Amino acid sequence: MKRFNHFDARSIEEAVSLLQEGGGPAYVIGGGSDLMGCLKDNLWMEYPERIVNLKTIPGLKDIREEDGALHIGALVTLTELAEAESVKATWPSLSEAARRTGSPLLRNMGTVAGNICQENRCWYYRYPDKIGGRIDCVRKGGKRCLAVPGDHRFHSIFGAVNKCIAVNPSDTAPSFVALNATIKTTKRDIPIDQFFSAEMGAQSTVLDRDEIVTEIIVPKPEAGPTSAFRKIAFRQSIDFALVNCAASLAIVDDTITSARVCLNGVHNNPRRCEATEEALMGKKLTEALAQEAGELAVADAKPLFQNGFKVQMAKTIIADTLMDCIK
Numbered sequence: 547m548k549r550f551n552h553f554d555a556r557s558i559e560e561a562v563s564l565l566q567e568g569g570g571p572a573y574v575i576g577g578g579s580d581l582m583g584c585l586k587d588n589l590w591m592e593y594p595e596r597i598v599n600l601k602t603i604p605g606l607k608d609i610r611e612e613d614g615a616l617h618i619g620a621l622v623t624l625t626e627l628a629e630a631e632s633v634k635a636t637w638p639s640l641s642e643a644a645r646r647t648g649s650p651l652l653r654n655m656g657t658v659a660g661n662i663c664q665e666n667r668c669w670y671y672r673y674p675d676k677i678g679g680r681i682d683c684v685r686k687g688g689k690r691c692l693a694v695p696g697d698h699r700f701h702s703i704f705g706a707v708n709k710c711i712a713v714n715p716s717d718t719a720p721s722f723v724a725l726n727a728t729i730k731t732t733k734r735d736i737p738i739d740q741f742f743s744a745e746m747g748a749q750s751t752v753l754d755r756d757e758i759v760t761e762i763i764v765p766k767p768e769a770g771p772t773s774a775f776r777k778i779a780f781r782q783s784i785d786f787a788l789v790n791c792a793a794s795l796a797i798v799d800d801t802i803t804s805a806r807v808c809l810n811g812v813h814n815n816p817r818r819c820e821a822t823e824e825a826l827m828g829k830k831l832t833e834a835l836a837q838e839a840g841e842l843a844v845a846d847a848k849p850l851f852q853n854g855f856k857v858q859m860a861k862t863i864i865a866d867t868l869m870d871c872i873k
């Protein structure tokens with residue numbers, strides 16, 4: 547790892563000014579479970595000169611209900627999110643997504659903001675430059691994607707963004723999309739549908755370099771806690787998702803009055819399944835409808851040579867997640 551200066555910020559204002567100071571790029575650090583790997587393997591084109599620690603700022607670790615919404619501080623850990631009784635009761639998909647992330651150690655370290663801001667896990671991109679030299683793919687400023695002609699078993703089944711077919715690896719992101727969350731930052735409130743962006747070079751969100759997530763706000767479900775999350779991974783104990791899915795439904799008198807469904811691990815950004823949502827509206831949820839909804843979500847999939855299996859997974863996980871909503 548190269549040298550960098552580490553600062554313990556005492557307030558959000560101080561953290562922002564540390565990010566803005568002259569003298570090269572700077573990054574914030576939450577739990578560090580993703581960032582430290584990025585630094586160690588020298589992923590970025592610009593190596594940071596300053597790392598600004600947010601954990602020394604008070605007031606970013608609360609989970610509270612206010613004005614009919616759940617407010618989750620940026621530094622809330624995944625363990626805290628998974629175990630909060632209010633989240634389990636009213637936003638079960640979020641609690642389950644946090645519970646299924648990584649291992650106990652990672653959930654104790656990893657923060658909710660870090661989880662939605664983490665970098666992709668493409669193995670060419672993550673290849674340590676100390677072993678056999680640096681692999682400069684498109685996302686590292688090179689001209690080509692190594693995964694398209696190479697090993698793309700776990701990559702996008704919905705095409706590329708800026709020639710890159712890496713997928714968003716976050717487990718909590720699809721739940722935040724399904725629950726229509728808002729990301730509060732030091733500059734603005736960002737609706738979750740506008741938060742993720744694989745267009746932005748080596749980052750996964752629209753955040754500016756001097757912008758910090760302070761809170762995630764999740765509205766109360768319209769008609770009871772009908773949300774669910776599922777994840778398919780090789781190992782139950784610790785693994786990134788091959789495909790994961792979150793769904794949130796409002797059901798009144800057996801009729802679906804609103805639906806938000808999101809897949810992740812299938813495209814550069816978490817993917818809202820709008821055709822699925824439309825097909826559910828105004829109907830009673832049955833096994834047959836859930837399966838039809840799954841089919842619709844992958845109707846425009848463009849799997850590559852090695853990852854057609856993920857299409858079947860995506861179809862099935864949607865049907866199963868929808869049925870979990872009414873269990």
Ligand SMILES: Cc1cc2nc3c(=O)[nH]c(=O)nc-3n(C[C@H](O)[C@H](O)[C@H](O)COP(=O)(O)OP(=O)(O)OC[C@H]3O[C@@H](n4cnc5c(N)ncnc54)[C@H](O)[C@@H]3O)c2cc1C
Nearest residue numbers: 576577578579580581648656657659660661663716717759
């Ligand atoms: C072995 C292993 C297994 C993993 N398994 C999973 C998994 O199954 N599912 C999953 O979703 N993830 C997984 N992860 C990824 C990651 O560790 C976790 O998602 C974790 O939640 C990241 O949070 P963190 O606080 O440690 O982030 P950090 O490493 O501190 O930060 C990650 C990124 O977010 C930025 N950031 C952090 N906080 C803020 C903020 N408040 N505002 C703006 N930017 C911010 C940082 O600058 C950095 O770019 C795994 C990681 C490892 C090493």
Ligand code: SF4
Nearest residue numbers: 668683691710711712
């Ligand atoms: S998928 Fe993206 S990150 Fe992976 S090699 Fe291709 S350009 Fe690089």
